[in-house]
Amino acid sequence: xxxxxxxxxxxxxxSSGLGEATALELIKQGASVVAIAxxxxxxxxxxSKCANPxxxxxxxxxxxxxxxxxxxxxxxxxxxxxxxxxxxxxxxxNFIGSIRSINYQDTLDLFNIDYFAPLFMAKGxxxxxxxxxxxxxxxxxxxxxxxxxVKGQSIYTGAKSALILTMKSIxxxxxxxGARVNCVSPSMIKTPMTVGENCVLEDDNKEKYPxxxxxxxxxxxxxxxxxxxxxxxxxxxxxxIDSGGEV
Amino acid sequence: xxxxEFLEKMQNVLQTxxxxxxxxxxxxxxxxxxxxxxxxxxxxxxxxxxxIVYKDIPSLKTVEDIAKKAGL
Numbered sequence: 001x002x003x004x005x006x007x008x009x010x011x012x013x014x015s016s017g018l019g020e021a022t023a024l025e026l027i028k029q030g031a032s033v034v035a036i037a038x039x040x041x042x043x044x045x046x047x048s049k050c051a052n053p054x055x056x057x058x059x060x061x062x063x064x065x066x067x068x069x070x071x072x073x074x075x076x077x078x079x080x081x082x083x084x085x086x087x088x089x090x091x092x093x094n095f096i097g098s099i100r101s102i103n104y105q106d107t108l109d110l111f112n113i114d115y116f117a118p119l120f121m122a123k124g125x126x127x128x129x130x131x132x133x134x135x136x137x138x139x140x141x142x143x144x145x146x147x148x149x150v151k152g153q154s155i156y157t158g159a160k161s162a163l164i165l166t167m168k169s170i171x172x173x174x175x176x177x178g179a180r181v182n183c184v185s186p187s188m189i190k191t192p193m194t195v196g197e198n199c200v201l202e203d204d205n206k207e208k209y210p211x212x213x214x215x216x217x218x219x220x221x222x223x224x225x226x227x228x229x230x231x232x233x234x235x236x237x238x239x240x241i242d243s244g245g246e247v
Numbered sequence: 248x249x250x251x252e253f254l255e256k257m258q259n260v261l262q263t264x265x266x267x268x269x270x271x272x273x274x275x276x277x278x279x280x281x282x283x284x285x286x287x288x289x290x291x292x293x294x295x296x297x298x299i300v301y302k303d304i305p306s307l308k309t310v311e312d313i314a315k316k317a318g319l
Contacts, residue, residue, distance in 0.1 A: 128262045128278060176280055 074124025
């Protein structure tokens with residue numbers, strides 16, 4: 001067991017994909033998780049999958065709305081659950097961002113959930129009154145597209161690359177009190193965002209993706225490692241998880 | 248901005264759990280570091296259009312000193 005139930009983590013985007021895998025792994029390793037997502041039914045499903053359902057706390061919230069109030073939202077969560085040990089920001093959306101097809105509103109919608117929401121959730125959780133201080137760890141999900149983009153990903157790439165360097169800058173601010181901030185940048189991972197009708201990836205490119213599709217757990221293992229004290233000397237980094245193909 | 252509102256806002260600028268008063272000595276706050284100084288400079292600039300620089304920081308001894316800079 002890496003964690004104890006007195007150690008509370010926020011996981012956003014917890015109803016599916018990387019967020020779900022991260023919440024399940026943290027619970028498995030003994031932690032308590034405040035799982036945030038828009039869909040209550042999906043969060044209840046998640047609870048039923050948990051190794052220890054009592055350690056999962058459900059919060060229904062659309063993080064793309066009223067982004068300015070997210071720091072206050074984090075404060076209300078702290079008043080409810082106590083000071084947080086870490087946060088994994090896993091909420092995200094993607095769409096084909098061809099220069100021929102983009103419009104301003106879609107671009108804003110994507111930046112709201114993929115860039116502004118993590119930024120203002122970070123503002124809330126990195127307020128020293130809301131976290132445990134030394135030992136606190138924030139992990140944001142970026143994307144290998146944020147380093148080395150493929151065509152048709154202009155908007156997503158913009159938000160994800162901005163996130164990587166924003167978090168790097170923030171890591172330098174909060175190191176003074178012992179908090180850590182890192183990004184994880186996966187490539188082709190099988191999640192509801194990337195497969196099926198929302199698929200935005202070319203999945204037959206063996207040069208770019210030598211091992212083919214990855215599983216959500218391939219990423220959540222890394223996230224949980226970065227959230228743990230095993231990573232206590234690691235901050236301001238971005239870890240690419242792409243089976244060695246892209247960079 | 249009234250003085251009381253200023254005090255409440257400083258609480259968030261310094262992100263401290265210790266309840267601030269105008270007499271609070273900045274050096275006594277664990278949170279009074281270079282980042283808090285940076286946040287204070289930005290706070291004065293944005294809310295009061297008062298420009299101070301890093302070398303002015305050592306002259307700020309109490310919360311009252313910051314209020315004076317703000318003209319309160």
